[in-house]
Amino acid sequence: MFTASLAVIGSFLVSQVAAHGGVTSYVIGLTTYPGWQPYNSATGQSSIERPYSSxxxxxxxSASTFSCNDNGQASAGQLSATVPAGTTIVAKWPQWTHAQGPVMVYMANCNGPCTSANSNSLxxxxIAQTGLISGTVGNGKWGTGLVQDxxxxxxTIPAKLAPGNYLIRHELLALHQANTPQFYPECAQLIVTxxxxxVPSGSYLTSFPGGYSASDPNININIYDATTAARTTYTVPGPAVxxxx
Structure with missing residues (x-):
């Protein structure tokens, strides 16, 4: 009985991990950069990606980890990738199963070496987003569905972006649980040439945490409510691209 219980618990934990995900590599040009491996020891890891735990x-x-899924700091073995403006960056996930919700990609100027910058203060x-692509809110194709597929x-890093040290932040917002949004952000360090x-300014800029409101109807959303589910439009949270x- 005890062995069986452990097996059930283990299966449950595996299913919970499998239901989520995080960025674990980046392809920039012809180079693949290994990302952070959250379930491995931090000791010895060197990556362009900021560390995160799960x-x-x-x-x-308003979570203190909201900017980059960590405490805002670089890892001990932190690296940065040098990339020309105008380059396309492909973020890769090892697993992802939530098909309802938007994908958003942000950047932030570190105003100096990113390794010494706290992501919470930037x-x-x-620079990119994909929300509801087709169909309805309750039964449509979403950006996170593309990631699932x-x-x-x-x-693509905007070609006219000024050179400098930047963080890039990939965020998945899963809406599959009614009125319980799930945020999955990860960040990596870049040297843009x-x-x-x-230089973005004004309404294009936001802070994390602080850039989203829990009362935003496109964050605090029940996609199974009949009226909401029938909608064919959805406004992605955050500033304009x-x-x-």
């Missing part, structure tokens, strides 16, 4: 979601928009701007998401002069134009 595939579990963040459930509060100003973020959005392909286990990857591509975003090029001759661009673009900055393209550099």
């Amino acid at each position: 595939y579990d979601p963040i459930l509060s928009v 100003k973020w701007f959005k 392909t286990l990857q998401y591509s975003a 090029g001759s661009g002069t673009g 900055w393209t550099g134009n």
Whole structure:
């Protein structure tokens, strides 16, 4: 009986981990950069990705871990990838099973070496997003559904972005539990090169935590409510996408 109980508990825990996910590698040009491995020891890990501990979601928009799924700090073996503005970055997940919700990609200027920057104190701007693609809120194709299908998401650094040290933040917002949004953000460090002069400002900038409201109807949403489920439009949370134009 005891052995059987342990087996049931173990199966439950495995299913819970399998239901979530996190970015674990990046493809930039012809180079694949290994990401952080959250279930391995932090000792000896060197990655362009900021450290994080699990595939579990963040459930509060005011959580201290909201910016990069960690305490805001770089790892002891932190690296950065050098990338020209205008380059497409492909983030990859080893697993993902939530098909309802948007994907958002942000960047933030570290105003100096990113390794010494706390992600919670930076100003973020959005460079890509995919919300409801087709169909209805309750029975449609979403950005997170694309991640479920392909286990990857591509975003292009705006070609006119000024050179500098930046964090890039991939965020999945899972809406499959009524009025219980699940946030999955991970960040990586970049050194952007090029001759661009673009600097996002004003309404394009936001803070994490602080950029979302728990009362936002597109965050605090019940996709199974009949009226909501029938909608064919959805507004992705956060600021407008900055393209550099």
